[in-house]
Amino acid sequence: MKWLILRLILESMDTLSYKTFSVSSEMVEKKWLVIDVTNAVVGRISSQIARLLQGKHKPEFTPNVDCGDHVIIINADKVRFTGKKWTNKVYIRHTGFPGGQRFTTPRELTARRGFTTLMEKTIKGMLPKTKLGRAVFHNLHVYEGATHPHAGQNPQPYTIKL
Numbered sequence: 001m002k003w004l005i006l007r008l009i010l011e012s013m014d015t016l017s018y019k020t021f022s023v024s025s026e027m028v029e030k031k032w033l034v035i036d037v038t039n040a041v042v043g044r045i046s047s048q049i050a051r052l053l054q055g056k057h058k059p060e061f062t063p064n065v066d067c068g069d070h071v072i073i074i075n076a077d078k079v080r081f082t083g084k085k086w087t088n089k090v091y092i093r094h095t096g097f098p099g100g101q102r103f104t105t106p107r108e109l110t111a112r113r114g115f116t117t118l119m120e121k122t123i124k125g126m127l128p129k130t131k132l133g134r135a136v137f138h139n140l141h142v143y144e145g146a147t148h149p150h151a152g153q154n155p156q157p158y159t160i161k162l
Helices: 002-012 042-054 106-113 115-124 131-137
Strands: 032-036 070-074 091-094 101-104 140-142
Touching (some): 042 070, 042 115, 115 131, 115 140
Parallel strands (some): 032 070, 070 140
Antiparallel strands (some): 091 101
């Protein structure tokens, strides 16, 4: 008698509620977000932007699909570092030749390449080092001033709570 009741309960259960939902690239709805990074700490804002680019803020996040949003960063020239990181933090790169290790500080990097390179470098370092991470990085658009050329996409302002 107990097994009959149990069988009736199991047959009447909605099995669709127990299936994992995976989104495909055709089902993804990408938004355009504008983030003003005036007076924001570089590392803290970069980690939140990397999260938006990957789509981890969405309930339908799927790890193997580009389901993140396009992110437009404005006022990148007004970011800040805490402590003495402008002069003491060191970025290391290698040319590929023997003895080709090169060192640079954020102050030297921004003087030579601009603040857009600084923001792109920090955010790219927080993304996965895979094909998907490289594809997601192309959804990032960084501008030093308060204007951007993406008005046609109707971007929405987005505030990051830190």
